[in-house]
Amino acid sequence: MKKSILPILTVLAAIVVIWYAGAVWLNSQWTYDQAARAGVEVTFSEMVSDTLTQARPVLPAPHQVAKGLWDGIAGQKITSKRSLVYHAWITFSATMAGFGLGTIAGILLAVGIVHSRAMDMSVMPWAIASQTIPILAIAPMVIVVLASLGIKGMLPKAIIAAYLSFFPVLVGMVKGLRAPDAMxxxxxxxxxxxxxxxxxxxRLPASMPYLFASLKVGIAAALVGTIVAELPAGATQGLGARLLSGSYYGQTIQIWAALFGAAILxxxxxxxxxxxxxxxxxxxxMAQ
Amino acid sequence: MRSPVIDAKDLNLIFETNDGPVQALKDVNLSIERGDFVSFIGPSGCGKTTFLRCIAALEHPTSGSLTVNGISPEEARKARSYGYVFQAAGLYPWRTIAGNVKLPLEIMGYTQADQEARVEKVLSLVDLQGFAKKFPWQLSGGMQQRASIARALAFDADILLMDEPFGALDEIVRDRLNEELLKLWATTGKTIGFVTHSIPEAVYLSTKIVVMSPRPGRITDVIESTLPKERPLDIRDSAEFLAIAHRVREGLRAGHAYD
Known part of the structure; x- marks a missing residue:
């Protein structure tokens, strides 16, 4: 553990340095434009300090994102609409519901595929085809169709999350259930x-290592599915909604804070x- | 007259492969009596494993007749009349040694108390008493193979089929296990079918040695051993032992003269 800490910190420091440099470079245009409009000259150091403190920077500096994240997590009551914890909870609950649905569907389909040749031939191609459709294209349709049926809130999001997360579970479980050899x-x-x-x-115990490997992929996919599902819904809750409202109002710091919130989740x-x-x-x- | 435990008459087995039919067994005639220790020896492709798998109803002969305990191999399999030991121990890594030995007992529906008693008994038969709670990866290859033999002994089958069970082990371990297997055979009185590549192993263990040869797989010689039932390891230096080993070697050579 101690040995690996130095390389990790080195990489982290390099990323922060590159990030700051990028922020200065990308935000300087705005600073120069403002100065030209006001008819004043800015020195290099003035320019640098301005690029790191803008309200709506093209690329927020790390400390601005960190502050936005901290404000969102600790600075608000967690029931507040400005709280990232609140939005993360909304996204988290839909993710878990979708992950649960997707896992159950994936396992059941895998059991069917392993035990029935007909299902093996018929289900697998459809499962693969389902994942070639961009989720961004299908999510709005699912939301709209379900909304017209009066189904709103968490369920449509969970369905899209399940749509993404069932696939890795299915593939992993088919492999796992077939893991026992002829002997x-x-x-x-x-x-x-x-x-x-x-x-x-x-078959079932032999598939456990495969199941967990695919659950890790599946739960991350469920989170992506939920966030994507929050984008087109006109939703006001969830990390996806937070991303969207941030981009509506040019609140880049809010976008980045929500992004990091999603990554941490x-x-x-x-x-x-x-x-x-x-x-x-x-x-x-099975592990030592 | 007692009827043989295993009786094969004009047994033929032809595998259909992409390169055309392969005659795995040709006109095999053999009868094995109760309590026999029969070794099948021959080069790869001679059909020794295939014949064992036919007895176990894991393969099905193309023609001829084969009975196990006087019934068809399929019925014998369903009646759970044999234990089978494979070349690899094949223990479940997620079960302890006791759990692995219990596997057939759970499947066959023995009571909990009976399971415990049987596990204890067979683990002491193969000298693994202290290892019931260990997992397979904590045991050496030889111990794992002993556990797999215990697993095959746990239920009441009077036939034990072993397919090169010690093939992957080094010679020192193999010698020990051979000695233990003979003791086991003496105490349990089971009929044993044993596939091997090794001439000394076959001669040391068997009451009957079946020499086979490939393309097509067939029996070239059946040797009734004249060695006494009590066999210390150094019997392998006796003139009698060497004479039988010589005859096995001749049989193997004769099989090769065809091609």
């Missing part, structure tokens, strides 16, 4: 085991799945 299947035949016994005692979600994975596999003796 292990032969062994069960020598016991005259039923298909159900083969599933519960061999994604990291936390994947981390939690990772912890559950480690505990489960350890208890099952």
């Amino acid at each position: 292990q299947l032969d062994l069960l035949r020598t016991y005259n085991a039923s298909d159900a016994q083969g599933f519960w005692k061999l 994604a990291a936390l979600l994947v981390l939690v799945v990772g912890v559950v994975e480690r505990i489960t596999l350890k208890r099952k003796g």
Whole structure:
């Protein structure tokens, strides 16, 4: 751990330096334009300090994003519409609902595909085709159709999140349920085991490492799906809505704060799945 | 007269492959009596594993007749009349050693108390008493293979089929396990079918050695061993042992003279 901390900090410092340089470079145009309009000259140091403190910079400086993020997380009551925690909670709950739906759908489809040749031939191509359609194109249609049926709020977002997250779970579980080799299947035949016994005692436990690997991808995909679903809905709640309103009003700091909020949420979600994975596999003796 | 445990008459098995049909077994005739220890020896492709898999109803002969305990292999499989040990131990990594041995018992619906008792009994048979709670990765290859033998012994099958169970182990471990297997055979009285590549292993273990040769897979010689039932490891230096080993080697050579 100690050995890896230095390289990590080095990379982080490099990113911050490049970010500051980029902020100065991209925001300087505005500073010069303002100065020219007022008919004054700006020195280099004046220019630099101005580019890092603009209200609506092209690229906000790291400390501005950090402040925006801090304000959003700690500076507001968490029930306030200005609180990032509030918006993150809205997005999080839809993400979890969608992730749950997607995981269940993915597992059930995988079980069907592994046990039925007809399903193997018919479902898999559709599942793959479903992921080639850009989610940005399909999300507004789903939202609009469901809204016309009177379904609003969390469910449409969860459906889009599920649409994205079922696929990695499906692919991982098909691979996992097929992981046992011919010898292990032969062994069960020598016991005259039923298909159900083969599933519960061999295929399902053997698929666990594959399941967790795909759950990590699936939960991140569910978050992306939820945020995308919050964009076209005219939604006023959620990190996606926060991104959208930020871009409406040119509030770049708000956009970046929401972006980082989403990134932190994604990291936390994947981390939690990772912890559950480690505990489960350890208890099952599959990790040392 | 007692009927043989395994009886094959004019058994043929032809695999249809992309390169045309392959005769895996040709006119195999063999009967195995109760309590026999029968080794199948021969080069790769001679059909020794295929024949064992036919007995286990994992392969199905194209023609001829084969009975196991007087019934068809498929019925015998459904009656769970044999235990099968594969070349690799194939233990489930998510189960402890005891859990692995319990697997067939759970599938066959033994009671919880019976399961516990049987696990304890067979683990001591293969000398793994202290390892019930360990996971497979905590055991050496030889111990894993012993656990897989325990798994095949856990339920009441009077036939034990072993497909090169010690093939992947080094010779020192193999010698020990051979000795233990003979003891096991003596205490349980099971009928054992044993596939191997090794001449000394076949001669040391068997009451009957079946020499096979490839293309097509067939039996070239069946040798009834004259060695006593009690066999210390150094019996392998005796003249009698070497004479049998010589005959096995001759049989293998004769099989190769065809091509």
